[in-house]
Amino acid sequence: MSEQSGSQEAVTLIIDDVEVTVPTGTKVLDAAERAGVVVPHYCYHPGIPTRPAQCRVCLVSVEGQGKLQPSCVLDAQQDMVVHTATEEAKLARKSVIEFLLVNHPLDCPICDAAGQCMLQDYAFETGQLESRVEEPKLVMGRDRIADDVLYFADRCIICTRCVRFMREVARDDALIVAQRGHRAYIDTFPGTELDNPFHGNIVDVCPVGALVHEDFLFKARFWDMDSASSICPGCSNGCNVSVASKENQVVRLKPRHNAAVNSYWMCDHGRGQLVMANRGIRAEVPLLRDEDGELRPADWKDALDRVASDLSELGGGGRAVVSPHACNESLHQLRRLLELLGFQGGEFRVEQGGEATLDGFPKLKLRADRAPNATGAELLGFERVESLAEPGPGEVLVVLGERLDADPTLPDAAFGEHAGYVLYLGTRITEAARRADAILPVTSSAEMQGTFTNWEGRVQRFDQALREAGIARPAWMVLSRLVGLLGGEGATRLEAADAFDAMAADTSGMEGMDWLSLGLKGLPLASPADVAGGAS
Amino acid sequence: MSEELHPSVAGAQPYMREERQGSGTTDEPLFESDEGRERLEKIRSRYPSARPALLPLLNYAQEKNGWVSTRAMEEIAGALDLTPACVHSVATFYTMYNKRPVGRYLIQVCTNISCHLNRGDDVLERFLEETGTRPGETSENGLFTVVEAECLGACGFATVVQINEDYVENVTPEKVPDIVDALWARAEGRDA
Amino acid sequence: MAFPHRHDLETTTLLSRHMGEEEARHLDTWLERGGYEGLRKALTMEPEEIVQVVKDSGLRGRGGAGFPTGMKWSFMPGADDDRPHYLCCNADESEPGAFKDREVLRWSPHLLIEGCMIAARAIRARHAYIYIRGEFFPVLPILNRAVSDAYREGYLGEGIMGSGWSCDLTVHVGAGAYIAGEETGLMASLEGRRAEPRVKPPFPAQVGIFGQPTTVNNVETLAAVPMILTNGAEWYRQWGTEKSPGTKLWCCSGHLNRPGNYEMALGVPLKDILFDVCGGIPEGRAVRAVIPGGSSTAYLTPDELDCETTYEGLKEAGSSLGTASPIVMDESTCLLRATRRIAQFYAHESCGQCVQCREGTEWVTEILTRIEHGDGRMEDIDTLYDLCEQLTGRTICVLADSVVFPLKSSLDKFRDEYEAHILRDTCTAT
């Protein structure tokens, strides 16, 4: 069951009166999708290799065949005529739902999957909202499957997606079906819990609410969450994610499909990144140091005018320290500012961590570089270093510090104490920031649009998930304004799209890219030779 | 067994012999003895890969200890390069693996259709009464565990009862006290 | 162990000729009785020739489905396929009512070994596995000894019977799962996995055990092969009918004077087997119902017992031959309870993959139990009919369908029983 059939041959068939041509070996369920027909399915998952055809909810009628056929494993054949919604097929589907309801408590009001439960969906769709069953439901307790994942056996429909994810994708045969028949349930070896860097994906593949992240339990209902497409900031892999938020707090990161990067998956380190997005004392308004040496709030106009005049007045050298969590657009505008000021450039360092590969999809790897944009920073002319050089006496220091403070290996709070002038653009007011001459509050990557360039040079866009803190603005916007005030070319960038297009026009490897064509799945840099690694 | 065990049948040794039921709680390591290692090798030699040896080795665990402990599952997993979870999954699928120790006499009463028609339910009741146990529970003296069984494949000789390895056929409720008495006598005979 | 029954008038003793003779279990005495002559002949034949003889004989699978054996063998890849091929002998015998394979195993183990080797040669297998149900402990010493002796004396292993052809045989013991008798469940179980059936295609002849071409045959099927090779296809066809040639072991149980295992030429009227051979119902009671082919076949009423005992005859009567295991229920039988007990079995044995089967078999059992306890409602009958429909033809294997045959036929033919329980909390049994 390869993702892509190697065969050149194609077959043409008719599904619900729509003619489709698909490569030989395509299954009817997949062919139907191309014809715009979604056949309900529980056990089939596009990212998991095996198709056990055991939920029997994808049954369809095929002309000339007496029995309903499971479309997830049925080969599409030349001239086949398939009907996905005959009375018989609908009835069969409805009965599967009814069968499931026999033992599946419809406790939707308290279930965390409510609103995104495929049982609820199909129950609604088939009109099978209650079952005729009078027999007492099998009640099984909930159990801990991993330190952060709970299992509600009474909701489980034994589709085995979670088991097969662990076995076939994570290649860690630690989650299994125990017992058999209606006594079957999902289990780990007695006395153990899942302990795999990727096990959180079992929660995402579960089509009902049987597996739940404990820290998400009862936190939010699907319908009162907002969601945005984003890129995981946890490492340089650049996994595509959706950020779910509620009341301007990130409540959950979920993988977003991208066949070139992370398939349907992400790692558990990445899931933990949501905590970062919610944490810390935020820089909410510009702060300027007054004559008495105190930091005082200012509005943007005053702040930028003051910083522009400070910078133009200060002679001598200067340098920048940037975070590899900063987006391409901000780094690009910063580079322009540095050029304008004739500074020597800037450096960054990347926090390191252990690696872990998802064996069933090896392009997804928790990478040692624990930041999303080291490749971008390098491409935009910043130098990667092992440890940041302390600025010399009297030097100007510009810090673009999204999350610089979060790096425990950074020099301590004394960093930059000899500098003559410190301009700090950051999301948080750290100890080091308190010594700055000007603090310009910028948005975190969760609060803005921008792009990151991942380990292999794929430029990917992220959207805004949260409202900005106070009057913080994206760094690219702030920096482009400063560039303007200092007499540089180009208008202030008010849209990420403009900031991106300006960068693309000006950066080798990005020629011809534009914000729109980037879409939600990203594009590779033009010459992969520029960057480490290669396409798979 | 004087003759050497042929590898073709090394995984097919009857394993519910009464002597082995002893205390019912032993949990001897399986592959630390020469005998155990030899059995493992003979069994493995019959299959092109390791995993097919799993059922024969679980059977061997029962042969040694009368039940399959989680420790034994881990040991077998190690021998076959499987995860313990995967062994647990297989062991819980099959009903003959005793996941906890059973009495010296495991009494399985068929109540399936042909035996049902020949008073199998009453036979089961009677065994429970005579041994003073509830289904699946081991008597306090450690002698008896009585369970309801599905068809034992001897339906023409209903009601069929399997006591450890032996089939006892054409059992009627009236015969049950004598059968249980005989088991008592056997147990005492040995204990004395 | 009880002795297999014979009846002088009606039975034919081909498979069962030496059943009951302890000494026939041993290799030397078995040879004296003409043992391994079929294999000797097969060793001089090409695989295709063996397949042809078995095709010509019309032998049909005795595991329940009645699929023509020679044809099944011909699905195996030919000489140009150099993958290892395998034979699995299905000795999982667990269908309630059936107890024939055990008789072959414990009385004529060498007959089975010989049959396995002929089949293995026909399908180009170099290894045969006998998958035997775990409960059959008493059979193991007998079978194991026969296998060990056959190895020692050159009937198994390298250069069989002095020929250049070699084949191994391994006895593999299950551990309590009816579904391990379904051929793909058996393959999974043999591979050390849960005995969960899988969807076909691919068929075992393409992808079987260890991913290699495999044929699964029942014990009784394989036991019939040696005599066909020895005596020829035409000889075998002197018994039975055109579509159902040969003889069959009948497992007769339930309310009978002489229950037991009888070998009969196919085609004898069912009532002759039950009344003449098995001596009818004890204490002169009347028959109420008969399940003719093991618990997964449809009930017949007393006036349907004239049918001939062939695959086609029982089909015509609205049931099937299945494992040829008539279960006889006299007038004192509560058919609701009997049906509930059957349903309970299938619920217990469902592997649990398919939603319909996992939930449906259990649900049926619960409804039947409730009616049995006097809490039924007339709507339950409609629900049961509906469940029958939903359990038919929807699942990976036919275990789910198996519960439908007895259930639906009991609803059709003995509705009065259900109504009596539901409306009056009484039973129509006498």
Ligand SMILES: Cc1cc2nc3c(=O)[nH]c(=O)nc-3n(C[C@H](O)[C@H](O)[C@H](O)COP(=O)(O)O)c2cc1C
């Ligand atoms: C649920 C189920 C249980 C089965 N159990 C057995 C069995 O115990 N023994 C057997 O020989 N065949 C059994 N079969 C039939 C096998 O799948 C298979 O068809 C048979 O072993 C093929 O052998 P044959 O062609 O010689 O009949 C079972 C089938 C099903 C669906």
Ligand code: SF4
């Ligand atoms: S826990 Fe969820 S994913 Fe796993 S088997 Fe149950 S329903 Fe399927």
Ligand code: SF4
């Ligand atoms: S691999 Fe990296 S980018 Fe992907 S989810 Fe994990 S931390 Fe995030």
Ligand code: SF4
């Ligand atoms: S029909 Fe029943 S026994 Fe057969 S595969 Fe499905 S769940 Fe398992």
Ligand code: FES
């Ligand atoms: S999706 Fe096809 S059977 Fe489950």
Ligand code: FES
């Ligand atoms: S029904 Fe009891 S042995 Fe078959």
